[in-house]
Amino acid sequence: EVQLVQSGAEVKKPGESLKISCKGSGYSFTSYWIGWVRQMPGKGLEWMAIIYPGDSDTRYSPSFQGQVTISADKSISTAYLQWSSLKASDSAMYYCARRGFSYASDYWGQGTLVTVST
Amino acid sequence: QSALTQPASVSGSPGQSITISCTGTSSDVGGYNYVSWYQQHPGKAPKLMIYEVSNRPSGVPDRFSGSKSGNTASLTISGLQAEDEADYYCSSYTTSSIHVVFGGGTKLTVL
Numbered sequence: 001e002v003q004l005v006q007s008g009a010e011v012k013k014p015g016e017s018l019k020i021s022c023k024g025s026g027y028s029f030t031s032y033w034i035g036w037v038r039q040m041p042g043k044g045l046e047w048m049a050i051i052y053p054g055d056s057d058t059r060y061s062p063s064f065q066g067q068v069t070i071s072a073d074k075s076i077s078t079a080y081l082q083w084s085s086l087k088a089s090d091s092a093m094y095y096c097a098r099r100g101f102s103y104a105s106d107y108w109g110q111g112t113l114v115t116v117s118t
Numbered sequence: 119q120s121a122l123t124q125p126a127s128v129s130g131s132p133g134q135s136i137t138i139s140c141t142g143t144s145s146d147v148g149g150y151n152y153v154s155w156y157q158q159h160p161g162k163a164p165k166l167m168i169y170e171v172s173n174r175p176s177g178v179p180d181r182f183s184g185s186k187s188g189n190t191a192s193l194t195i196s197g198l199q200a201e202d203e204a205d206y207y208c209s210s211y212t213t214s215s216i217h218v219v220f221g222g223g224t225k226l227t228v229l
Contacts, residue, residue, distance in 0.1 A: 105166060
């Protein structure tokens with residue numbers, strides 16, 4: 001059974017760093033793109049970044065380029081999303097998703113809620 | 119890249135059929151048969167309902183169907199049920215670097 005399990009909710013202060021994770025299981029982790037989707041409160045879905053763990057090829061949406069870093073550790077089938085300096089506007093739900101062969105995201109993590117507040 | 123255009127809301131009564139549109143350009147929806155649709159209930163992760171314009175993953179009821187004409191894709195739900203009330207998002211392959219763009223989402227209310 002394919003599963004994506006994300007790390008738990010985080011509460012941070014502005015300016016702090018953060019790294020959230022997404023562990024894949026039940027499939028060949030290195031054979032599929034995996035990425036991160038942001039959903040701000042009451043808003044829609046936005047692709048942020050994707051990575052191909054097989055060769056670490058990474059792509060960023062122009063809106064998020066330079067704001068976050070995506071990475072993956074194929075030895076433990078885990079993808080990461082990190083911020084070096086959080087802002088209040090980074091408060092959102094973040095989902096990881098596996099991108100299937102037809103560019104559809106067929107499996108999703110349960111979401112990680114990030115709250116950035118003083 | 120710009121999001122695909124969806125109506126903010128649609129509604130229908132149980133048993134009726136509704137259609138949600140998703141309009142893009144020739145660089146995304148119109149140019150490729152890689153349109154997918156997602157259902158999201160409140161507080162839950164999105165769920166893939168349609169891929170490659172009209173294909174249903176295993177387990178998705180055949181009440182859900184997809185189609186495309188030109189730069190506009192559509193999701194039709196027939197025989198509406200109360201549990202279909204959710205947000206629906208379309209998505210398409212695009213020539214941008216990240217390959218995929220979402221629509222803005224449509225809230226379906228079952229009256």
